[in-house]
Amino acid sequence: MTENTNENQLHDVVILGAGAAGFSAGIYAGRARLKALVLDGMGGGGQMAITDIVENYPNLVEPISGADLAENMRKQMENFGVSVTFDQVEDVTFEDDRVVLKGAYGSYQGKTLLIATGADHRKLGAPGEKKLTGHGVSYCATCDGAFFKDQPVVVVGGGDTAIKEAVYLSRIVSKVTVIHRRDELRAEKVIQEKAFNTDNIEFEWFHVLDEILGDKKVTGVKIRNVKTDETKEIKADGVFVFVGIVPNTELFKGKLDLDEAGFIKTDISMNTSNPRVWAAGDVRAESVRQIGTAVGDGITAFLNIQEFLDKN
Ligand code: NAP
Numbered sequence: 001m002t003e004n005t006n007e008n009q010l011h012d013v014v015i016l017g018a019g020a021a022g023f024s025a026g027i028y029a030g031r032a033r034l035k036a037l038v039l040d041g042m043g044g045g046g047q048m049a050i051t052d053i054v055e056n057y058p059n060l061v062e063p064i065s066g067a068d069l070a071e072n073m074r075k076q077m078e079n080f081g082v083s084v085t086f087d088q089v090e091d092v093t094f095e096d097d098r099v100v101l102k103g104a105y106g107s108y109q110g111k112t113l114l115i116a117t118g119a120d121h122r123k124l125g126a127p128g129e130k131k132l133t134g135h136g137v138s139y140c141a142t143c144d145g146a147f148f149k150d151q152p153v154v155v156v157g158g159g160d161t162a163i164k165e166a167v168y169l170s171r172i173v174s175k176v177t178v179i180h181r182r183d184e185l186r187a188e189k190v191i192q193e194k195a196f197n198t199d200n201i202e203f204e205w206f207h208v209l210d211e212i213l214g215d216k217k218v219t220g221v222k223i224r225n226v227k228t229d230e231t232k233e234i235k236a237d238g239v240f241v242f243v244g245i246v247p248n249t250e251l252f253k254g255k256l257d258l259d260e261a262g263f264i265k266t267d268i269s270m271n272t273s274n275p276r277v278w279a280a281g282d283v284r285a286e287s288v289r290q291i292g293t294a295v296g297d298g299i300t301a302f303l304n305i306q307e308f309l310d311k312n
Helices: 019-029 066-079 141-148 162-169 189-196 291-309
Strands: 010-016 036-042 084-086 091-095 097-102 107-115 119-121 152-154 174-179 201-204 206-212 222-223 231-235 240-241 244-248 277-279
Touching: 010 019, 010 097, 010 291, 019 036, 019 066, 019 107, 019 291, 036 107, 107 291, 141 162, 141 240, 152 162, 152 231, 162 174, 162 189, 162 201, 162 240, 174 206, 277 291
Parallel strands: 010 036, 010 107, 036 084, 107 277, 152 174, 152 240, 174 201
Antiparallel strands: 091 097, 097 107, 119 244, 206 222, 222 231
8 A cells, every 4th residue: 555645634625425426526626736736545537437327318319328338438537647546434523623533444534524325225124135135136236236147137126227237238148127116117218118119128117026035046036916906926037226316424424404304405606504615416406416417416516616715
């Protein structure tokens, strides 16, 4: 491990999370020649980096992989002198004149903090889910899809993520069965059309997943019709769960105002209940959770942080 040169330095802004919101704020901070630190506990890129194809972000005449889009944003930020420091932040203290973050490898200080920690996949809580995670249960098709070449899989959920990933998986696996609790999808119409026009995607409408079957690896699922209560089993080697997201806000419970689901409340300048702290992207309450809106949030937050720094 290299020496942590960021310790004991007071940064103008610490950006926590290197996804679409964090990168955008980082690009602006670099161009403003501020002393900025971007921290991320994972590889960076956030949810964007595990998205198969992005085609609704403006400027993309051709679709691009989420990983490539994330990489482009990272490089663009680095071009302005801001890079990502990898550390898992374990504690945050709000002091009168600064924010102090304690990570696994060091501690970091900022006059201001931008939280861009995003959100993570929600678990179903079904029997077998925990035990078989990594043994057939997955939350990332681009990461794990290849393990199921020519095998049948199920996808749970009816939102953008579930249906996009079902289409992605259909190119690899023998058959995708989408299990959805209603008979209408929440996903964008253009994504729905792709799924409906794909021969090896089938739908089990009005069904929920009651149990994931298998001892050492997934062998199938038990599903239940919510109208009739009838149950049946489907053979599958993989179960991909895409039933929404939960915010990465553990660090801020009791320290910032959160909504009922745990997302951070902000005003229109992305300022939180603490005047030195802003939040942007999927972690923010009322975010519509698109790459484009996370970018907008990050920029809005940064410009307001800059104004705060000018005045304080
Ligand atoms: P989402 O939009 O919240 O959809 C979650 C899906 O899971 C819904 O269909 C929901 O059913 C279902 N669900 C929730 N809890 C369930 C449970 N316990 N059992 C069974 N089904 C359950 O989540 P998402 O698809 O992860 O998307 C998150 C956000 O990212 C959204 O704002 C989305 O627009 C955005 N996104 C956009 C794109 C894009 O390309 N435009 C791609 C990915 C994500 P109901 O429909 O019945 O509620």
